Amino acid sequence: MENNTNLTPTIKTHIATTMTWARYAAILSFVNLGLTFLQLIIGAVKGNLNVFGSVFSFVISGVITLVMGINLLNYSNYAKSSLDNGDSVLLYQALYHLRTYFIVMGILFLIIIGLLLLFVFIAIMVAIYAAAK
């Protein structure tokens, strides 16, 4: 069953703009991931690489980039289908992927802030311990 979106032309234009830029941003994030992998290979071949650390950080950043890129690309694809067909279910799917993109990014920020606060706390504890010694 198809539900019509009935969006105004102005909003359709703005959604089309976000759709285009989201597609470019997603494709470029995949390209950058590929280039990072190439750098990893070149580093390994040249022998100037901490293999474990580099592979570990690549896997972590790779998974995050892939999840965010796929969600952006899905947003773009569903938004395009929605604008083409006027189907609100497809628009809902697009917005679901946009929400997931921001949630992943937000959780990442929360983890980074948590780690920073932990480091500051440890630094203060070390300073207090050193002063008391």
Added chain:
Amino acid sequence: MENNESILQVTDFDSSGQNQLNNSGKWAKFIGIVYLFIATLLLLIALLVLANLDLIAAYIMDINGMSIEALEFMMGAGKWLFALMMAFSCFILFLNGFFLVKFGVATKSYATTYTEDALSGSFHHLGRYLMLTTILSIVSTVFSVAAIVYYMLK
């Protein structure tokens, strides 16, 4: 009359996706505020470093030692290069934060008013944010390619 029609048209949108858009806006606002906070922090650090460059140079001299050329560069062109890089970084972070916060505010406004302007504004700011992300990705790609070429020629 025309305004009422446009509101009715737009309200149809919220039955399917308004909740998703509102959630996106909340997270985007949080990320935007973090960006703005980091930009402000970076600006303060840059100002403090620039204001105390003499002390920092003297401290580095005491620990590692420094050639006259390096010291002259640090106090001359290096200082301005650092200021330029920090200003550019702050500007980029500020823009990212600004667009995300505006997107968050507009989605929240749409959730309460259901006006076309609010919904249109939210997608407008989201578009700007995605455009900036794309431009930064292009810059990052260019640097990555340059690094790969450099490593291969080395």
